[in-house]
Ligand code: FAD
């Protein structure tokens with residue numbers, strides 16, 4: 001065991017990127033572990049018994065403007081074009097979300113052009129002196145009624161709190177458009193790894209200097225003295241045994257169903273903003289994977305307080321609590337914290353990789369200086 005320079009805890013995108021850089025760039029001997037029995041963390045996309053590929057932890061769509069992240073990942077995967085589209089079920093009618101020209105014309109029986117939509121939004125938007133919360137950001141763009149129909153219920157279901165009590169960045173992720181562009185994202189690069197995320201991560205970590213051990217928790221091998229450095233990508237509060245209290249996370253329960261039809265629904269995701277529907281969205285994975293198959297697999301996401309910590313909660317009081325852990329982390333020598341759970345940030349995949357690339361640069365510098 002003492003033959004390892006670096007222990008990386010967590011084989012998601014953050015941990016796998018760090019492991020690859022430390023081995024590939026510096027030539028470190030790396031032990032990469034994960035408590036789950038598979039690679040790729042929350043991006044894991046297995047193929048089920050009937051040959052259908054799905055995302056075990058919910059829909060993962062790759063989109064980014066960060067060219068260096070694309071360049072880095074492209075060494076381990078080819079890409080398949082995919083632009084994600086989402087429909088929202090508003091009282092039984094499916095309309096595009098983000099709210100766009102089509103959405104407003106369909107909901108209100110109008111036929112407005114772009115300028116007409118802009119004028120409509122200007123009329124209904126509520127001015128606010130300051131934009132602090134997710135409610136502020138939406139009502140100042142689309143007004144109270146559209147906020148209630150598309151955001152208020154969905155957000156309460158997802159986060160178990162009102163949009164007024166969440167950072168503006170949460171609902172601010174969803175733009176508003178005056179044209180008919182119905183893509184969920186507008187990033188320059190929107191593609192999916194051609195053989196899936198798990199295959200990409202397998203290639204990233206298939207380095208002779210990386211040993212991968214799955215199904216092992218950090219606490220089972222936590223004698224840190226055996227490693228020159230530890231990189232931790234799990235929940236930061238768990239690492240410090242909840243010293244400043246448990247950080248709040250939101251979880252999900254996934255229900256999967258296979259249907260004996262080629263196509264189940266008209267878009268990758270159908271969102272359910274109504275609180276009368278207990279789940280958030282239905283995803284049909286063939287849209288995302290491009291797989292050809294006589295059957296199709298869908299998932300429904302039921303929000304939950306218990307379970308895996310999928311979502312850090314972006315709100316003032318949780319950020320304050322996280323700050324105490326971050327300060328303790330800074331004082332903890334020989335351990336680096338990186339990734340969505342360790343940095344307690346609502347990161348997309350590209351942001352997790354970008355953060356890991358930044359951290360890997362620093363770490364390789366430290367390892368070089370010490371060798
Ligand atoms: P993770 O993937 O969570 O990896 C951390 C790993 O650490 C886990 O595998 C865990 O098992 C392991 N671990 C934790 N503690 C320990 C321990 N004590 N010992 C051993 N192992 C441990 N991003 C997008 O860009 N596009 C999307 O469409 C998108 N959709 C999403 C949908 C859902 C439902 C969720 C939850 C996230 C979504 N994301 C999406 C975000 C994306 O999943 C994350 O940005 C990314 O997976 C973060 O990678 P990570 O390595 O930081 O964390």
Ligand code: UDP
Nearest residue numbers: 097150151152154155158170171173174271
């Ligand atoms: N959101 C909403 N209605 C929608 C879609 C999103 O209210 O139809 C809000 C909700 O608060 C959600 C946030 O916007 O948590 C971010 O949505 P996104 O689709 O990015 O969530 P993720 O894919 O991370 O679950």
